[in-house]
Amino acid sequence: MLEITEGSMAVADAVRLCRPQVVAAYPITPQTHIVEALAEMVANGKLDADYITVESEFSALSACLGASAAGSRTYSATTSQGLALMFEVCFNVAGMRLPIIMTIANRALGAPLSIWNDQQDSISLRDSGWLQFYAEDNQEATDLHYIAYRVAENPAVQLPAFVCFDGFILSHTYEPVDMLSQADADRYLPKYAPTERLDAADPISFGMYATPEYYLEFRYETDKALKEAKSAIHAAGKEFGEMFGRDYSAMVEGYQLEDAETVIVAMGSICGTVKDTIDELRKEGKKVGLLKIRVFRPFPSEDLAKALKGAKHVAVLDKNISLGAKGAVALEVKDALYGSGIPVYDYIIGLGGRDVQKKDIREVVALAEKGKGDQFIGLRKEVL
Amino acid sequence: MRELRIHGRGGQGSVTAAELIAVAAFKGGVFSQAFPAFGVERRGAPVQAFVRFDDRKVRLRSQVYEPDYIIVQDSTLIKDVNVFSGVKKGGIVIVNTEKAPDYKVPDGVRLITINATSIALKVIGLPITNTSLMGAFAAATGEIKFDALKNALMHRFPKELAEKNIEAARQAFEYVKAEVA
Numbered sequence: 001m002l003e004i005t006e007g008s009m010a011v012a013d014a015v016r017l018c019r020p021q022v023v024a025a026y027p028i029t030p031q032t033h034i035v036e037a038l039a040e041m042v043a044n045g046k047l048d049a050d051y052i053t054v055e056s057e058f059s060a061l062s063a064c065l066g067a068s069a070a071g072s073r074t075y076s077a078t079t080s081q082g083l084a085l086m087f088e089v090c091f092n093v094a095g096m097r098l099p100i101i102m103t104i105a106n107r108a109l110g111a112p113l114s115i116w117n118d119q120q121d122s123i124s125l126r127d128s129g130w131l132q133f134y135a136e137d138n139q140e141a142t143d144l145h146y147i148a149y150r151v152a153e154n155p156a157v158q159l160p161a162f163v164c165f166d167g168f169i170l171s172h173t174y175e176p177v178d179m180l181s182q183a184d185a186d187r188y189l190p191k192y193a194p195t196e197r198l199d200a201a202d203p204i205s206f207g208m209y210a211t212p213e214y215y216l217e218f219r220y221e222t223d224k225a226l227k228e229a230k231s232a233i234h235a236a237g238k239e240f241g242e243m244f245g246r247d248y249s250a251m252v253e254g255y256q257l258e259d260a261e262t263v264i265v266a267m268g269s270i271c272g273t274v275k276d277t278i279d280e281l282r283k284e285g286k287k288v289g290l291l292k293i294r295v296f297r298p299f300p301s302e303d304l305a306k307a308l309k310g311a312k313h314v315a316v317l318d319k320n321i322s323l324g325a326k327g328a329v330a331l332e333v334k335d336a337l338y339g340s341g342i343p344v345y346d347y348i349i350g351l352g353g354r355d356v357q358k359k360d361i362r363e364v365v366a367l368a369e370k371g372k373g374d375q376f377i378g379l380r381k382e383v384l
Numbered sequence: 385m386r387e388l389r390i391h392g393r394g395g396q397g398s399v400t401a402a403e404l405i406a407v408a409a410f411k412g413g414v415f416s417q418a419f420p421a422f423g424v425e426r427r428g429a430p431v432q433a434f435v436r437f438d439d440r441k442v443r444l445r446s447q448v449y450e451p452d453y454i455i456v457q458d459s460t461l462i463k464d465v466n467v468f469s470g471v472k473k474g475g476i477v478i479v480n481t482e483k484a485p486d487y488k489v490p491d492g493v494r495l496i497t498i499n500a501t502s503i504a505l506k507v508i509g510l511p512i513t514n515t516s517l518m519g520a521f522a523a524a525t526g527e528i529k530f531d532a533l534k535n536a537l538m539h540r541f542p543k544e545l546a547e548k549n550i551e552a553a554r555q556a557f558e559y560v561k562a563e564v565a
Contacts, residue, residue, distance in 0.1 A: 004410040006403070030422075116422065137443070169445050173419040174406045176441075272443030353422075357446040 002176040007138040007165065008033035010177040011077075011103055014142035016047045017185035018101075018149050020075035021192075022067035024052040024060045028082040029115050030167035031105040035077055057082040061089040061102075068098040069206050071197030073149070076100065079167055080107035083121045087128075093160045094129025094222060096206040099152035099192075100160040101145065102130075105167040106268065106319075108352040116353020117167045119268060123296075123320040123328045129222050131161035131229060132297040134267040138177050140248075140294075141165040143240065146180070146189050147248055150236040155195050157229045159222070166269040166319075168353070180244065188243055226298050233295060251300035252307055253292045256282060260289025262368050263308055265333055266317040267293045270349070270356055274317070277361040288365055293329065301336035308337060314344045315368035321348050326374065345373020354378055386527065387448045388435040391467045392457035395427040397514035401455070402433035404540060405518055408532035409437050417442040430465050437527055453525055455517050456480060457500075462487050478520050478560075480513050496524050496563060498556055507552040519553030523560035530557050 005013075012034045015023075023042065025035040041047035052063045057078050068074040078086060083104060093100055104122045108114035122132055133148055135141035141163065148161040165171060180188070196204060210218055234249050241247025255271075256278050257263065264274050271292045281288045291307050293300070308314055314337065318327020325331065330346035337344055347364050350356040360377050367373060388405065392398035399420040406418035414437050421432040434448040450470040459481035461467055471477060473492035479485070480500040489495045500516035508515075515537065522528045533553060538546045 002410075004407050004416065137441075166445075168422050169419070172422070173417060174403050175417045176410055176415060269445045273445045276444045355447050357449070358444070 002178050004174055004176050006033065007141060007170045007173050007175070008105070009037055010138050010142045010179065011145065011165070011171075012037035012041070013179055014145045015075055015103070016041050017180055017182055018075070018145055018189055019073065019186075020047075020049050021072040022050050022052065022064065022074045023076065024054055024063035024067070024074075025076045025078065026054055026057045026060045026082060028057070028079055030107060030117075030171045031077050031079045031082070031103065033171065034103060034105070038075075057085040058089060061086040061093065061100075064100050065089060065093050065096070065098060068093070068100050069096065069198045071192070071194045071199075073153075073192040074098075074100045075102070077103040077105070079105045080109055080121045083125065084109060087125070090125055090128040090130060090160075092207055095218065097158040097222070097225070098160055098206075099149070099158055101148045101152060102160065102162055103145070104162045104164040105171045106164050107167040114352040117169050117319070118351045118353070119164065119166075119319040120321070120351070122162050122164045125162070126297055126328060129159060129226060130297065131159060131226070131233075131295070133161060133163050133295055134293065135163065135165040135170065136269060136271045136292060138165070138170055138173065138175055139246070141170055142177055142179065143244075143246055143248065146185060147233070147236050147240055149189050151229060151232045153192050154229075154232045154236075157225055157232050158195075159225055159229065164268065169269045184244065188240060230298050230300065248294070250303070251293070251295035252303045253294060254307055255290040255292065257289040257291060257307060259287055260310070261287040261312040262315060262365055263289045263291055263311040263313070264315045264317060264361070264364065265291045265293065265304075265308075265329065267296060267329060268319065270317055270319065273356055273358060274361050277358040277365075280358065281362070281365060286365070296329070296332075299332050299336070301332070304333065304336045305340065308342060309340075311342055313368040313371070314342055315364050315373065316344060316346050317349050317364065318346055319350045321351070343371065345371075347373060347375065347377050349377040385436055385438040385442065385444075386452040387450070388437075388453040388455065388521070388527075389448045389451040390433045390435075390455045390457065391461050391465060392431055392433075392514070393427075393461065394429045394431050396457045397512055398431050398433045398457060400540070401514040401518055402435050404533070404536045405521060405528055406435050407536040407539075408518075408522075408528040409435070411532045411535065412529050414527070415439065415441050421447055430461055451475065453521070453527070454478070455521060457513050457517060459483070468493070476524050478517060478524055480517060496520065496560060498559060500556055503552050503555050507555065508548045515549040516552045516556035519555070519557035520560045522553075523557045524564060530554070
């Protein structure tokens with residue numbers, strides 16, 4: 001049933017329905033509402049989990065690492081500087097193949113300090129071995145948590161995942177969300193059954209020292225598992241659709257793509273604004289479409305290349321920048337389209353909470369049609 | 385799609401007003417969306433919150449630049465902030481004020497003034513005007529039903545506080561109903 005609620009509350013409720021056994025998190029804007037709500041649920045007996053209070057994000061994810069290695073379904077949430085402080089632990093969690101799910105309420109990274117939205121935080125962890133899902137709205141933000149656990153805990157995957165949703169823009173927005181019942185959530189997401197876990201009666205070790213004779217193979221296998229997670233994502237998304245009517249089998253999703261000459265590629269909440277702009281542009285006779293990327297890691301290169309086959313111009317919206325190079329999404333899109341001859345233009349947009357309006361999307365389309373790109377959108381030249 | 389922009393000062397409950405209006409609209413069968421413009425919140429600083437109403441799912445995520453409706457919680461904002469910016473022709477502006485207006489709204493825009501502060505002080509005992517202005521909004525625009533607003537308030541606040549706020553909203557609702565009639 002559709003209910004109207006704040007994005008953070010909807011996510012907290014979805015996490016509760018996933019029945020995590022251990023939650024460890026440290027509050028940080030704009031993620032705080034999620035972990036506050038979970039702490040309250042644990043205190044009120046609505047969520048049967050251990051909530052471990054910690055003194056930092058580094059400790060939060062370290063506690064999750066231990067709990068997950070002991071065989072618990074484990075959850076955390078963070079953003080921005082909090083995620084930056086987890087950098088070391090993120091690599092350890094993925095290297096130890098622990099299926100921890102962490103919500104990222106996407107926020108800019110300092111300096112200068114910004115509490116507002118962009119996607120620099122999770123994008124900067126793109127090489128860490130975590131799956132990365134990006135939500136367009138709060139419905140997707142909640143649904144992706146069930147899917148993330150299903151995929152992460154799949155014995156063929158065994159990797160952690162970020163569920164990313166734009167800080168403030170989604171986390172603090174009230175909008176209707178269809179929540180699963182506990183019975184439905186349980187049907188879709190059975191109890192976690194780890195194939196390996198820390199057990200004093202049958203000791204094994206995780207994350208030990210690997211000499212040069214072994215390290216390369218560990219990295220090879222982790223990369224292979226992440227790439228092969230694509231089929232698990234497809235299957236888990238398809239099954240979710242069959243059970244609840246919302247199909248997440250595709251890692252990239254088209255909107256008005258069929259005859260589109262100019263295709264915008266984007267991730268997250270900006271896709272909603274892009275869709276509304278496309279509807280207007282279509283009425284004006286412009287053949288514009290959107291390709292939304294829902295999964296950034298593993299990167300769906302083949303699906304993306306297939307979907308963009310007929311495009312004349314590809315305009316990538318990046319809410320991040322790999323300083324000294326380009327936006328991270330554009331780099332991936334260029335790689336996926338290498339050799340196709342399709343021009344790919346990059347637009348850095350909406351950093352640090354700069355509001356993105358329909359007119360900004362129109363500007364991007366106009367620039368791409370003229371073959372102009374690789375630039376920032378909405379720069380205030382008077383303050384440069 | 386119709387859009388509402390609420391101007392207030394930190395501590396006046398503009399964000400709560402946006403949320404509760406969205407809840408009441410949703411319960412009335414409309415797809416709604418409410419969100420704040422986050423600044424560095426501090427008491428007294430100008431703040432904005434937004435609501436969208438549509439008969440289909442709202443996808444747009446930008447702030448509201450061309451509102452159909454505007455609520456101004458504090459008329460002293462008018463000299464500091466361009467609160468009427470972008471308001472659509474045929475739009476409705478609701479201003480909480482004690483004085484006769486010494487400002488002009490754009491042509492073709494309906495101005496409704498109400499002394500919500502006095503209602504709030506009398507009924508709630510605090511100068512918290514958001515709930516009175518929600519009642520005024522319901523009467524002026526018809527976007528939300530008074531009963532839906534009442535339910536949203538009951539759900540949000542403890543019983544006694546909710547009842548006081550519902551009474552404040554009701555008085556403002558009746559006042560504006562008589563004004564627009």
